[in-house]
Amino acid sequence: DIQMTQSPPTLSASVGDRVTITCRASQIISNWLAWYQQKPGKAPNVLIYRASVLESGVPSRFSGSGSGTEFSLTISGLQPDDFATYFCQQYNSYPYTFGQGTKLEI
Amino acid sequence: QVQLVQSGAEVKKPGASVKVSCEASGFTFTSYDINWVRQATGQGLEWMGWMNPYTGGTGYAQKFRGRVSMTRNTSISTAYLELSDLRFEDTAVYYCARVASARSNWYYVWGQGTLVTVSS
Numbered sequence: 210d211i212q213m214t215q216s217p218p219t220l221s222a223s224v225g226d227r228v229t230i231t232c233r234a235s236q237i238i239s240n241w242l243a244w245y246q247q248k249p250g251k252a253p254n255v256l257i258y259r260a261s262v263l264e265s266g267v268p269s270r271f272s273g274s275g276s277g278t279e280f281s282l283t284i285s286g287l288q289p290d291d292f293a294t295y296f297c298q299q300y301n302s303y304p305y306t307f308g309q310g311t312k313l314e315i
Numbered sequence: 316q317v318q319l320v321q322s323g324a325e326v327k328k329p330g331a332s333v334k335v336s337c338e339a340s341g342f343t344f345t346s347y348d349i350n351w352v353r354q355a356t357g358q359g360l361e362w363m364g365w366m367n368p369y370t371g372g373t374g375y376a377q378k379f380r381g382r383v384s385m386t387r388n389t390s391i392s393t394a395y396l397e398l399s400d401l402r403f404e405d406t407a408v409y410y411c412a413r414v415a416s417a418r419s420n421w422y423y424v425w426g427q428g429t430l431v432t433v434s435s
Contacts, residue, residue, distance in 0.1 A: 241420075243421035245422070251427075252410055252412075252425035252426065252427060252428055253360070253410075253422070253425060254425070255421055255422060255423065258415065258419065258421040259419070259421075296359065296360055298422075300419075300420040300421055303365070303374055304377070305350070305362040305420070306362060307359055307360040307361070307362065308359070309359045310359050310360075
């Protein structure tokens with residue numbers, strides 16, 4: 210199975226900050242990586258797919274980069290609505306696996 | 316709009332089985348794989364398996380093989396997850412999710428989740 214190592218587990222930031230979350234795959238996954246945002250009591254929602262493609266309707270302050278085994282999600286100019294938990298997911302091969310999550314808090 | 320609506324919360328005893336439904340609307344049910352993912356309280360996301368609603372083909376995570384079954388009823392555009400021999404550690408929210416396309420298996424839409432509680 211491909212292991213996804215996500216860091217940091219918790220990130221403290223303020224409105225207006227720029228933050229970066231990283232995800233490392235234990236094997237090469239090309240760019241078959243997605244980023245999801247999850248708010249308490251809700252299902253996740255996709256932000257980025259294919260490592261760097263912004264899903265329709267997602268604000269442009271979110272961006273993704275990387276390929277192979279190293280990936281990152283950057284949020285530029287944090288907004289109050291962005292404080293949530295973020296997960297990466299590889300969909301290169303089964304079983305699909307997720308990072309452990311990053312809780313972004315004030 | 317594209318939507319997945321899941322059945323309501325369940326409370327089961329250890330050793331019992333649970334069957335969660337996931338009704339699709341707003342798209343052609345047989346055209347997109349459905350995956351199931353679970354999340355224990357305060358924990359991360361755990362992939363359980365996939366189902367092709369057109370063929371009925373399935374693939375399960377090794378951890379659940381022998382206890383899990385993913386099926387569908389195409390006449391009512393509904394996918395099902397059945398988990399047997401329930402254990403306390405199966406207490407979690409179970410999500411169904413539709414992939415974006417045949418060649419891009421990120422999750423375009425998720426169900427609202429179904430809480431399954433295993434308690435004696």
